[in-house]
Amino acid sequence: MGLESEVAQLQRGDLDALSALLARYQNRLYRYLLRLVREPAEAEDLFQQTWVRVAEKIRQYDSKRNFEAWLFTVARNIAIDHLRRIRPESLDEPIPGMPGESPGTRLPSGERPVLDGIMDRERSGRLAQALELLPVSQREVLTLRFEEEMKLEEIADVIDAPLSTVKTRLRRGLDRLRNTLETNYPGEVWQ
Amino acid sequence: MSDHGKIRELLALSAADALTRAEEEQVMNHLRTCPDCSAEVDRWRLLAAGMRRLPTPQPRPVIVERARAQAAIRLAEEAEHRWHRIVMMSVILFAWAMTLISWPVVKLVSGGILGMLDPGLNHAWIAFAIFTTIVWASGGAAAVFLSLQQRRERSLA
Numbered sequence: 001m002g003l004e005s006e007v008a009q010l011q012r013g014d015l016d017a018l019s020a021l022l023a024r025y026q027n028r029l030y031r032y033l034l035r036l037v038r039e040p041a042e043a044e045d046l047f048q049q050t051w052v053r054v055a056e057k058i059r060q061y062d063s064k065r066n067f068e069a070w071l072f073t074v075a076r077n078i079a080i081d082h083l084r085r086i087r088p089e090s091l092d093e094p095i096p097g098m099p100g101e102s103p104g105t106r107l108p109s110g111e112r113p114v115l116d117g118i119m120d121r122e123r124s125g126r127l128a129q130a131l132e133l134l135p136v137s138q139r140e141v142l143t144l145r146f147e148e149e150m151k152l153e154e155i156a157d158v159i160d161a162p163l164s165t166v167k168t169r170l171r172r173g174l175d176r177l178r179n180t181l182e183t184n185y186p187g188e189v190w191q
Numbered sequence: 192m193s194d195h196g197k198i199r200e201l202l203a204l205s206a207a208d209a210l211t212r213a214e215e216e217q218v219m220n221h222l223r224t225c226p227d228c229s230a231e232v233d234r235w236r237l238l239a240a241g242m243r244r245l246p247t248p249q250p251r252p253v254i255v256e257r258a259r260a261q262a263a264i265r266l267a268e269e270a271e272h273r274w275h276r277i278v279m280m281s282v283i284l285f286a287w288a289m290t291l292i293s294w295p296v297v298k299l300v301s302g303g304i305l306g307m308l309d310p311g312l313n314h315a316w317i318a319f320a321i322f323t324t325i326v327w328a329s330g331g332a333a334a335v336f337l338s339l340q341q342r343r344e345r346s347l348a
Contacts, residue, residue, distance in 0.1 A: 013270050015263050022259055030250040044254045051258040055265035120244075127241050145207055146242035152209055167209060174203040178238055 007067050010058050022051065025068075028148060029075055035143040036079040038132050046082055050075040069157040072148070076140070076158060083136060130180040138173030141166055194221065198228055206235035268345075279334070286330075290323055 001009075001020060009017035029050060034043040053074050061070055131139060137159075144155045156166045198221040204210050205218045222229045250258075297319050 010266075013266050015266070018262055018266065019259060022255060022262075026255050026258075027247050027249050031247050034248050040248070044250060047250055047254060048258040048261055051262040052265050055262040056269060058266075059269070121246070123241065124245050128245055131242075131245075142242065145209070146239065147245060147247075149243075167204060170207055170209055171200075171203050174207065174235070174238065178203075178235075181238075 003067060004063070007058075007061065007063065010054075011061065018051075018055070021054075025071060029071065031147060032072060032140075032143060033075055033079055035131070035147070036076070036136060036140055037083060042082065046075070046079050049078050053078060066154060066157065068148075068150070069154045072144070072150075072158045073160070080136075126185060127177075127181065130177055130184070133180055134173050134176055138169050138176065141169040142173045142177070145170060195225065195228070198225075199231065202228060202232045203235050205232060206239040286327075290327075294319065 001017075003024070006017045006020045006024070010021060026047075030043060030047050033046045033050070034040060037043050037046065050071075054071065057074065061067070131142065134142070140159065141155060144150045144158060145152075150158070152163055152166050152170075156163050159166070198218055201210060201214055201218050205215060210218065218232075222232060298316065
């Protein structure tokens with residue numbers, strides 16, 4: 001069953017379509033929410049709220065619009081409301097300091113790194129930690145571009161901002177990310 | 192800003208595949224002649240590759256199942272609300288139709304066939320209009336009260 005038909009069936013209240021869409025997007029949506037709020041417990045709560053909101057609003061979804069962008073917009077609105085409630089200061093402020101083990105880098109239980117992958121895993125962990133230090137506005141653009149592999153136009157749609165703003169946040173986010181990594185781990189290769 | 196400086200500003204976006212075709216061509220042309228920028232873009236590309244290879248955290252299965260159950264309940268509630276709205280609209284339309292139809296009937300009963308042609312208002316007409324207004328106002332108030340109560344119960348659930 002294709003995405004369009006799953007969405008159309010969900011608009012008719014089909015529970016199988018709900019399951020199919022959940023299976024299709026569960027990891028990506030959770031990852032995005034986790035990157036935004038950084039705490040797994042909060043991300044799980046927002047994940048559930050997002051799907052409830054999707055069930056509420058799916059009949060209002062315009063099929064001419066990109067479904068992924070719509071879905072991530074729903075998740076983003078819920079996450080931003082949540083962040084404003086718990087951290088009313090500006091969402092553009094960077095997070096000070098370098099955290100310890102990052103919840104956002106935890107892997108699914110049962111996955112055991114092989115010896116060859118340990119260094120990669122450590123580097124990824126540090127990269128994810130540095131990502132968490134960015135302001136939400138830059139962090140979300142980086143995760144949408146590199147992890148969700150969205151086009152710039154789609155990102156602009158999700159965050160409801162002009163393309164130029166997306167590019168600026170992307171460049172500033174990358175600058176800050178690299179600066180953090182080079183300061184904290186000089187000489188490290190970040191591939 | 193020199194060309195070199197301008198191009199250098201674009202290198203991070205180039206590694207992120209976020210440049211227009213013209214900008215990308217401009218960058219590529221410059222990279223052929225500038226080893227410094229060429230090394231710099233390689234560093235950005237390594238960072239971009241690292242970003243793309245970040246591990247994907249997964250939600251716990253129990254959370255996914257809970258999300259599915261809650262969304263299914265909400266879908267059912269939404270369908271029920273839509274059905275209620277359709278029933279309510281049908282009842283209202285039916286009630287209005289009956290009201291409009293009953294006016295000439297009342298006029299026929301109170302004044303005969305000739306009475307129907309009489310444009311003037313008599314006591315029966317006025318009484319009927321008052322009665323209809325009271326009935327509709329009471330019905331409307333009851334509907335609003337029930338709707339508010341239902342919404343309150345739903346928000347407490």
